Amino acid sequence: MTNISDKINEQIKKNDIKPRPKWRYTFSEVLLWSLLIIGIPIIALAIALSWEITVQQDFRLFMAMPGRVLNMLRALPYFWLILSLALAILAFVEFRKTKQGYKIKWHFIVIVILIGTILLAALFYYTGLTQYIENKLEQHLPGYHRVVPVPHMIWMQPDAGTIAGIIGSVSSDSLILIDWNGDEWEVMFSRETMVPPELELLQGGKIRVIGERIDEDEIEAFGIRPWDKGKNKPFHPEQPNPRGKKLNIEIKEYQPSYY
């Protein structure tokens, strides 16, 4: 007859083994649930930021550029994409560790995490919260642009025909653009330049330009588009430009399929 009870009793006494205190388990459980509750909005935010950056890059215009596949691959927000995926996996694993976690089928957990985060991400995106956060990260977090291909940098390739910034002044056939580095560019345009009807070229307005570099600081624009997308959202209201001056040219209807 096996008798290991004496051996265990001896080990407990000899090594002074004690049951771990109850508060440690309560603390772990609370911590786990807190991480999950905080984690889901973070995953949603990471998904929304991935989407936000992708939309801001304006991939339709990328299609008109040389080396478009490479440019598009460079412009994808891998940091946020990988972070959202890693956090989602972590949330799944951690949920399975909860007291009831194993009772629920894994694909049900995956579906709930997926739907929950996508709905929340959509809410963040459509209220403009992601755009607001993205702008703040870009402005205040040193080195952010090194890990995330911020649209500001991607749209600063004059040799490839892209430039973006703030309109310094406008005339009938050109405008002065101050790019995100503070350099001035003269952007030439004509009636043939594609401009979306809703875009008013006003001093102080943010735009992106696609065209061809014709001189050291001159670009001939094929198309001009607004920089900001998704304005008039609660967290990202349209900024009026009191100093704005409407451009006195006939605006052609924007047809992206032209490119």
Place this chain on the structure above:
Amino acid sequence: MPEKEGSNEDIVLVQMTLENPAIYTDLVKKYESKIINYIVRISGVRREEAEDIAQEIFLKAYQNLNAFDQKRKFSSWLFSIAHNETISYWRKHKKEMGMPDLEDDEIAYLLKDDFDIKEKLDEKALKEEVQQAINKLDFKYREVLQLKYLNEYSYEEISDIIKKPVNTVGTLINRAKKQLKKEMEGTNL
């Protein structure tokens, strides 16, 4: 032969152990042979090795006694620790493992619904064939058969032990029975 454990008595023993560690000996005595048999049957380790693993299981259970949810059965909780420890030992040593050793009456009990073999089990050769068929089963199938038919745990209890949803437990048991049947098709049963 099937094992069924009381629950309220265990909870009282757990509460008393938390105040007086010496009481833990009673819990160990109550479950040691069941745990050792479980380890031997599902993993095929030698009895001496199983005793070492059982010691680890009981020590782990003692250290985590405050994590035991008294709404659950103590035996399910203890077997869930045994499941984890055995699986981790089995993964490390599966190449050296022998054949899980079942008693004649255990084999008959295990197969009573599917095979008419009880009267034949005194034949030594037949017993070996059944043993071999059981040994060919995947670890997870051997385990659920053990828990369901030899320990007579409910699906919910098995779910608590192996940390899988109840529906998955049902699926595993059905698959285990099918696989066992298939393994035995080549025998004279």
